[in-house]
Amino acid sequence: MEQVLFKYIDDPEQHKIERYIENGGYQALAKVFKDYKPNEVIDLVKSSGLRGRGGAGFPAGLKWSFVPKNSPKPKYLCCNADESEPGTCKDRVLMERDPHMMLEGIIICCYAINAHHAFVYIRGEFVFPAKRVEEAVEAAYAKGYLGKNIMGSGFDLDIIVHTGGGAYICGEETALLSSLEGDRGLSRIRPPFPAISGLYDSPTVINNVETLASLPSIFNNGVDWYRSHGTEKSPGTKVFSLSGNVKKPGNYEIELGTPLSYVINDLGGGMEDEQYKLKAIIPGGSSTPLLMPDQIDTPLDYESIAEAGSMLGSGAIIVIDERACMVWVAMKLINFYQHESCGKCTPCREGTAWLKQIINRIERGEGQNGDIDLIIDVCGNIMGRTICPLGDAAVMPTESIIKHFRHEFEYHIEHKKCQVKTDYPF
Amino acid sequence: MSGNGNEKEQITLTIDGQELTVDKGTNVLEAAAQIGIEIPYFCWHPKLDSVGACRMCLVDVEKIPKPAVSCATEVMPGMVVKTATDEIIKARRGVLEFILLNHPLDCPTCDKGGECDLQDNVFNFGIDKSRQTFTRKRVIDTQTKTTFDDKRIGPEVWRNMNRCVTCFKCTRFNKEIAGEWDLGAFQRGSSTVIDAPPGEQIDNLYSGNVVEICPVGALTNNDWRYKIRNWKATKADSICSHDADGQNITLWYDHRQLFRATSRPNDAIDDGWICNIARYGYQYINSPDRLTKPLIKKGGTQVEATWPEAIELIAKKFSKIKGDKGSVCIAGLLGGNQSNETAYLFNQLFRSVLHSNSVDYRLEYTGLTDGEHSEAYNCLYDAPFQISSLETADCVLIYGSNLIKDHPAVNLRLRKAYRKNDAKVYTANPVETKSGDISTDELIYNPDCGTAFLVALTHALIDGKLYKNIDEAKAAEIKSLLEPSNLNEAATRCGIEVDRINYLASDLAGAKNLFILGGDYLRASSDRSRQANALYNLANLLDIPDSNSAILASQANSKGARFLGLSPQLPAKLAKTLADKWGTTLPESTGCNTSEILKGALEEEIDAVFVMGANPGMRYPDGPFVDAALDKLDFLVVADLFETATSLKADVVLPLAGWSEADGSYVNLSGMYQKFSRALKPKAGIKAGTEILQLLMTAIDPQLKFDLSSLSQNTRDVIDSWAIPQRDKEKFFPVKQAHIVDHEAFPYRLLIGNDLHHYGYLTEHCPSLMKFASEPYVELSTQLAEKLGIDDGDLLRIESTSGKLVLKSKISEFFEGDVIFIPNNFSAVDVNCLVSKETGGWVKIEKLDDK
Numbered sequence A: 001m002e003q004v005l006f007k008y009i010d011d012p013e014q015h016k017i018e019r020y021i022e023n024g025g026y027q028a029l030a031k032v033f034k035d036y037k038p039n040e041v042i043d044l045v046k047s048s049g050l051r052g053r054g055g056a057g058f059p060a061g062l063k064w065s066f067v068p069k070n071s072p073k074p075k076y077l078c079c080n081a082d083e084s085e086p087g088t089c090k091d092r093v094l095m096e097r098d099p100h101m102m103l104e105g106i107i108i109c110c111y112a113i114n115a116h117h118a119f120v121y122i123r124g125e126f127v128f129p130a131k132r133v134e135e136a137v138e139a140a141y142a143k144g145y146l147g148k149n150i151m152g153s154g155f156d157l158d159i160i161v162h163t164g165g166g167a168y169i170c171g172e173e174t175a176l177l178s179s180l181e182g183d184r185g186l187s188r189i190r191p192p193f194p195a196i197s198g199l200y201d202s203p204t205v206i207n208n209v210e211t212l213a214s215l216p217s218i219f220n221n222g223v224d225w226y227r228s229h230g231t232e233k234s235p236g237t238k239v240f241s242l243s244g245n246v247k248k249p250g251n252y253e254i255e256l257g258t259p260l261s262y263v264i265n266d267l268g269g270g271m272e273d274e275q276y277k278l279k280a281i282i283p284g285g286s287s288t289p290l291l292m293p294d295q296i297d298t299p300l301d302y303e304s305i306a307e308a309g310s311m312l313g314s315g316a317i318i319v320i321d322e323r324a325c326m327v328w329v330a331m332k333l334i335n336f337y338q339h340e341s342c343g344k345c346t347p348c349r350e351g352t353a354w355l356k357q358i359i360n361r362i363e364r365g366e367g368q369n370g371d372i373d374l375i376i377d378v379c380g381n382i383m384g385r386t387i388c389p390l391g392d393a394a395v396m397p398t399e400s401i402i403k404h405f406r407h408e409f410e411y412h413i414e415h416k417k418c419q420v421k422t423d424y425p426f
Numbered sequence B: 001m002s003g004n005g006n007e008k009e010q011i012t013l014t015i016d017g018q019e020l021t022v023d024k025g026t027n028v029l030e031a032a033a034q035i036g037i038e039i040p041y042f043c044w045h046p047k048l049d050s051v052g053a054c055r056m057c058l059v060d061v062e063k064i065p066k067p068a069v070s071c072a073t074e075v076m077p078g079m080v081v082k083t084a085t086d087e088i089i090k091a092r093r094g095v096l097e098f099i100l101l102n103h104p105l106d107c108p109t110c111d112k113g114g115e116c117d118l119q120d121n122v123f124n125f126g127i128d129k130s131r132q133t134f135t136r137k138r139v140i141d142t143q144t145k146t147t148f149d150d151k152r153i154g155p156e157v158w159r160n161m162n163r164c165v166t167c168f169k170c171t172r173f174n175k176e177i178a179g180e181w182d183l184g185a186f187q188r189g190s191s192t193v194i195d196a197p198p199g200e201q202i203d204n205l206y207s208g209n210v211v212e213i214c215p216v217g218a219l220t221n222n223d224w225r226y227k228i229r230n231w232k233a234t235k236a237d238s239i240c241s242h243d244a245d246g247q248n249i250t251l252w253y254d255h256r257q258l259f260r261a262t263s264r265p266n267d268a269i270d271d272g273w274i275c276n277i278a279r280y281g282y283q284y285i286n287s288p289d290r291l292t293k294p295l296i297k298k299g300g301t302q303v304e305a306t307w308p309e310a311i312e313l314i315a316k317k318f319s320k321i322k323g324d325k326g327s328v329c330i331a332g333l334l335g336g337n338q339s340n341e342t343a344y345l346f347n348q349l350f351r352s353v354l355h356s357n358s359v360d361y362r363l364e365y366t367g368l369t370d371g372e373h374s375e376a377y378n379c380l381y382d383a384p385f386q387i388s389s390l391e392t393a394d395c396v397l398i399y400g401s402n403l404i405k406d407h408p409a410v411n412l413r414l415r416k417a418y419r420k421n422d423a424k425v426y427t428a429n430p431v432e433t434k435s436g437d438i439s440t441d442e443l444i445y446n447p448d449c450g451t452a453f454l455v456a457l458t459h460a461l462i463d464g465k466l467y468k469n470i471d472e473a474k475a476a477e478i479k480s481l482l483e484p485s486n487l488n489e490a491a492t493r494c495g496i497e498v499d500r501i502n503y504l505a506s507d508l509a510g511a512k513n514l515f516i517l518g519g520d521y522l523r524a525s526s527d528r529s530r531q532a533n534a535l536y537n538l539a540n541l542l543d544i545p546d547s548n549s550a551i552l553a554s555q556a557n558s559k560g561a562r563f564l565g566l567s568p569q570l571p572a573k574l575a576k577t578l579a580d581k582w583g584t585t586l587p588e589s590t591g592c593n594t595s596e597i598l599k600g601a602l603e604e605e606i607d608a609v610f611v612m613g614a615n616p617g618m619r620y621p622d623g624p625f626v627d628a629a630l631d632k633l634d635f636l637v638v639a640d641l642f643e644t645a646t647s648l649k650a651d652v653v654l655p656l657a658g659w660s661e662a663d664g665s666y667v668n669l670s671g672m673y674q675k676f677s678r679a680l681k682p683k684a685g686i687k688a689g690t691e692i693l694q695l696l697m698t699a700i701d702p703q704l705k706f707d708l709s710s711l712s713q714n715t716r717d718v719i720d721s722w723a724i725p726q727r728d729k730e731k732f733f734p735v736k737q738a739h740i741v742d743h744e745a746f747p748y749r750l751l752i753g754n755d756l757h758h759y760g761y762l763t764e765h766c767p768s769l770m771k772f773a774s775e776p777y778v779e780l781s782t783q784l785a786e787k788l789g790i791d792d793g794d795l796l797r798i799e800s801t802s803g804k805l806v807l808k809s810k811i812s813e814f815f816e817g818d819v820i821f822i823p824n825n826f827s828a829v830d831v832n833c834l835v836s837k838e839t840g841g842w843v844k845i846e847k848l849d850d851k
């Protein structure tokens, strides 16, 4: 399968600007400056069909086109490198091993939306990736790819690398903006959407690392080439982070539309221990509903996964085998979301804390009759009622686990212990 | 707003089947309220930006897939809203259930009970059973397991986190409106805590508002905590009795005492936010130290007497002096927070009954001996500046005012102009002020060189041809009126770079709605008439409306006293109105103003002075002079609430009622006449000013007929007849920087004024305010402290040619340079001993070794 983002991922020198250039780097940018006006860049990205890789899959070109052209305010780009969705670790690799691809994408995007300042918001724990990105930025300045009059185009751009404090919520775009402004990382209500009023009340585009890193190849090879990968509505390639009970967990770049089973069995080498059967799959990061074993052939594209009842999300596939107690899985997830809720809106702040209490007591063997229905009802009071999608993200896997494994919860409450006997290796 | 044609666009929508039309920009929650549909809310506040946090106000909006937060959803044409669908009712109940999960349900002992949004919302929209089966506690700090404990997070503010609904109104107010950083949210998610930053307290001037704005009892204050159930208290509409802004308050009281003051929102003045002085500044009324019996000096000591004795003695003495030596030998000084009604009668006592024109209310100025205020000063002082109009400004110059201390409500409006209207703010002062953080440039002029700064600015406007409505010849003529005579010299004199002055000039000239306001540093300056002339010239050069350039009045009723003629010279029209009202002729002799009265006393030309509700002995900024003058008097009468430096010298002391103990009215700095109602009656032995004056007048002249029922109307008539002078747009005054007192051995310029949390001499009787500042101090800059090797809290000897004092140091990060500040709100220390005409306010500092 053609590797685009990962083409040079195993080249130990690729993070250096010389090697990047040697391998064809910054040519897309030269082409953009030479051949395209900003709005033509936007049109081209629109027609490429590139969709956001941060989770929501929003068409990138369309998002850029919302930035008002005639606003007197400065425009900003924020590259979302806060990657904290459990199971997801693709941006990290891209930044560590091929940071210039992302930088080149950032410069192209800034040119398109007429931004002269871009920020890379990197997750606090990503010390090494942040170092690599900082070095790359420095090198790009030295070579004239950043700063004033880039490549003689007359276009100026400064990039500021900012490391966060390690809060999952700061990956949510509006919380990211609050945090970047020096405030608490609290999400904000939309509208206004960031493209209209974002960072410092100015038009702002927020894109994921992988989304931006996809840009150079599109300009190097053209829309037709790009669209020849993937499906009609989900074109291109994407990196999936495979983890859980598989033999070879890791990051794999595939064309969208490739069956899930190909990733798990062919790339991932199949189940970790053949004697334990596949129980469930989380297909798109911890926030997405489960897929069941009979759905293993679902193509990995936005539409097919949605049809199967889940979401492609950030592309983190977590494979769960039958040793796992699903009450325990639900507990792990809700504990995470409760801990990461920013606390701004009532349903998520209080609801996740309550769910955590209930699910934990079931797991401890202290569950009460009615707890399952209570969980479902509380989930209903969170879903769709919150400021940002974190509330929904906490609810969706919880509801889905109960839907498919209600009997395990009932067993727990009745027998005060796990239905699953084997020790789970996590 | 004034009728300049920008009527708001109208939007028609449907809420619960009812069609309605509202202003564009209204949100759905407010629109529903307009037709009587209540949408419950916690985090919304009309004066704060909507954040959509609590999710209580969800409604169903056609075409929006999910329930929408009505507090942050703007009305759109044709919008169809439903506020009570099954889904919405369930959502609301869900939110209330969530909020109640950890709520302690301690309503019976919670001060907010009865006025709590949570109680109301649960009552109206909630369920009566909770499915919560865990212990109700919110773990704040996992180490200390702090849960239900109250925590004091500021001098007056207590926090009970378990009651908090996490609406962030408190922190939003603090940051958005007040621009303060002493309150924040810490931790995350359900462990979110509202607290002051580590090692700090919430102690900003507006901090009381966070208690009032909290929808539940999570924030309470010492003032009111556990004292009375709010529904047992009676309420009276009142006005703050301290500064001249006229913040509107409600007083809560029972038959024993006043309990609290809350905001009575008035958008024209305070926007619903009151400063701590308005909030806690009522407490002096409750003080156990109040005077309750008249005192008469016998053989050198003051002994208790009855009211008839005291009144008779005063009447006899005044009549005798009048008969023996003439009316000119009697003078009256009235405090700036006495009501209009008291002021009216005080004036009548002097001008009509005693036949003396020597009355004044301006007790806090230095150097009045130069004569009365200039025409420009009076014109700007009377200018019809409206506080609310400031929010429409696009550019403001605050000259000579520590605005937050001087005018708390104007200060918030300035911040609003900055926040909501992107106004450019310039401040020009002898020291740094709190407005610095929103200033485009914070200009600091050398001590006593404010005039030079204004001259420099005038030069810059003329040199840059930035003036309006005059020609070049006129401009040249105006330039010749100025000294220093050119920009460079004037800039050097005031110590501000020419570039900065030019920049300021061009911003002022480019503004569409410019305001230039002067305040306390200007008023307190002996040079103020010249500075007023300069401001007048600037207003004309820049052609700004009369309402946009003003000198702001200082005390709660200074302006009322002025309009009622409580200064020696009366405009002819006012004299006639008064004479008609009183049915007398007014004395022809020229009266004396405050400093002339004191000088007269010193030179034994004035024998008797009646001081009512004022304390010149402590507040008059020439200590040695006022002390000597009062000591020389043959007969001093003082009516006041407390024993004061002045009352201690008095021959007769009368216990005076406080402002809340009688109906009355004030005129604020905008010229707004505002009535206030009596709350609790004065205790036995204490009399209202109006009653005292009536007793005195009838004792002196038994023939005098009084109709107190028309007092309020008469007062109002006189106030309304005051002719507000208009600025003569053709007129320009000469302006000259005054010579500065020779002060070689005294290198530091002392500024005297109010502490941030005090105003005048009464607030030291307010326990809450004393928690913020309880003793005098000398405030100095970090640089000066470093230079002199001074640490915070060191004892310093401050010395001038006229006196010396020992005070604790307080090092301020605000200040820069060689200016120092001492508050004059504490009777324990006679700050004014350091200032006299000769010292000009220059002092030296010496660090004392032993602490």
Ligand SMILES: Cc1cc2nc3c(=O)[nH]c(=O)nc-3n(C[C@H](O)[C@H](O)[C@H](O)COP(=O)(O)O)c2cc1C
Residues within 6 Å of the ligand: A051, A052, A053, A054, A055, A056, A057, A058, A060, A080, A081, A082, A083, A084, A085, A168, A169, A170, A171, A172, A173, A174, A206, A207, A208, A209, A211, A212, A388, A389, A390, A393
């Ligand atoms: C709770 C939460 C966490 C998120 N974390 C991330 C993240 O770590 N990285 C990311 O790119 N997007 C994250 N997102 C999605 C962003 O809000 C946003 O949609 C994305 O950065 C947009 O970029 P894209 O269009 O290129 O995908 C998160 C969203 C939510 C609700």
Ligand code: SF4
Residues within 6 Å of the ligand: A169, A186, A187, A188, A340, A341, A342, A343, A344, A345, A346, A348, A349, A386, A387, A388, A389, A390, A391, A392
């Ligand atoms: S949903 Fe959760 S994370 Fe998002 S704003 Fe609300 S409390 Fe914060």
Ligand code: SF4
Residues within 6 Å of the ligand: B163, B164, B165, B166, B167, B168, B169, B170, B171, B194, B210, B213, B214, B215, B216, B218, B219
């Ligand atoms: S303390 Fe009061 S005002 Fe502040 S967030 Fe809590 S409930 Fe809201």
Ligand code: FES
Residues within 6 Å of the ligand: B040, B041, B042, B043, B044, B051, B052, B053, B054, B055, B056, B057, B058, B069, B070, B071, B072
């Ligand atoms: S009042 Fe609308 S969300 Fe709180």
